[in-house]
Amino acid sequence: MGLGLARWYFGPEVTAYPVVKADLVKTVVASGHVETPYRVDIGSQITGVVDEVLVDEGQTVKRGQPLIRLEREELQSAMVLAEGAVAQAEARMRQMRELTQPAAQETLKQARATLANAEATYERAQRLAKGGFGTQAALDEATKNLDVARTQARTAELQVYTSSPGGSDYVMAETQLAQARAALATAKARLGYSLITAPRDGVLISRNVEKGAVVQPGKSLLVLAPTGDVQLVVQIDEKNLGLLKVGQSALASADAYPDLRFPATLSYINPSVDINRASVEVKLTAKDAPDYLRQDMTVSVDIEVDRRGGALVAPARVVHDANGGAPFVLVSNGGRAHDQPVKLGLRAGDRVQILDGVKPGDLLLPVSAGVRAGQRIRAVQP
Known part of the structure; x- marks a missing residue:
């Protein structure tokens, strides 16, 4: 039988695609850049x-x-001056405790002894004057000495109080020491800066x-x-917004290293749409990102928005009236093309899930082959 006769009898050769059982993954593809979650100035x-x-x-x-x-020279000089001021204020506090306060207490003892003696002399002069044995001049002298002794005693008591904790001189010395120490801390901090x-x-x-x-x-x-999680910022066409959910997995690659892919997770979807670009900004977090990533490096991402495990999958090119109400395929069986209604599921790129109407291994003819139902064909697999 001649070639032309065989072609007429058996029909033309047509590439047929088998129905296979496989995982079907729908992804949204986008590009963007690497960005750390934040930067430190x-x-x-x-x-x-x-x-x-x-x-x-x-x-x-x-x-x-x-x-x-x-x-640092000027700052070091300022710290030396501050250290000197602290040493001076500390010496003032030691002087207050070791000299001023003991001296005031000793003066108070002497003033109280003098006061006791003046009081005794005054009482004696007063008794003698009443009994007619003393003179008015002696009583006046005793009264004057008593007043002076009382004044000296009050002054000594005040000196003891002011030089004791809580007294004005003591508090002033403490304040000067605190101020000197604060100035030293500031000088040290500025030197550290x-x-x-x-x-x-x-x-x-x-x-x-x-x-x-x-x-x-x-x-x-x-x-x-900062070192840590790397963030990928990409622009997604707004028509895909309904497919995106925080937590979806993705595979990313840097344009400089297209063969090296790494995982990422969708972590943020901007609530607003860029009206000029009709896109939505989304961010993905890449934990344990590869070392070759650099700030602002261009990346491409495939975000997994749906997955069907163990599905019956065929090329989308074999489905007739795919967007209509009655999709069907042409199945090669017995050397002829037979039409078969099908029910479609998930569509991902150039592949489609067939829910009903075919079984694994069926050979389906592409729409572009122009084959009609009932026509003889010779199916060949690609």
Whole structure:
């Protein structure tokens, strides 16, 4: 039988696709960039001149590692002065306890003894004057001496009180010591601020300072991307918004390393839509992200939005009237094409789940083959 006759008798060769049992996964594909969940701006807490920058942009640093050193001479001098003021205030307190207070107590003892003697003399002079044996001049002298002794005793008591804990002189000395210690703590802190260190582990992604620069509080000198979970920020077409849920799994890859994929989890969906791009910003968290990822690196992600395990799957190209109310396929059986109504399930890319109407291994003919039901064909698998 000639080739033309065989073609007429057996029908044309048509590529047929078998129905297979497989997991069908629907994904939403998008692209975006790498971004740490937050960045730390590192600056100076004091005004000063940069003596040395100890790190470079892109360098990995550990918490407490020195980053920038400021000139320290003036700050060291201020701390020496503050230390001297503390020593002076402490000496004043020791003097109060060791000299002033004991001396005041001794003076008080003497004043009380003098007062007791003056009181006895006054009583004697008063009795003699009443009995007519003393003179008025002697009584006046005793009265004067008694008044002086009382004044001296009150003064001595006041000196003892003011030099004792709670007294004005003691409190003033304590206050001066506290102020001196506070000034020393401030001087030490300012000296410590002259060495700027890393607040936590991370990678320096920006450096805006050089040796000799004058720095001030509030100005960012370095930007640190802390070590930890990496965040992927991507834009999703708003038509896919209904498919997304926080917690969905995804596979991501950096454009610089397209063959290396790593897992991520959808962690945030922006509540608003970008009207200019008709897209929604979503963020994915990549735990234990690969070391080759860099800040702002371009990435592609496949977010898994649905999965059907052990489904009957066929190429979408074999389904006729897929979007209509009566989808069907052409099955190759006995050398002829037979139409078969089907019920469709999940659609994922160029594959579709068939819920009813076919069985595993059935050979289905593509719509593009132009085959009609009942036509002879020779089915060949791709």
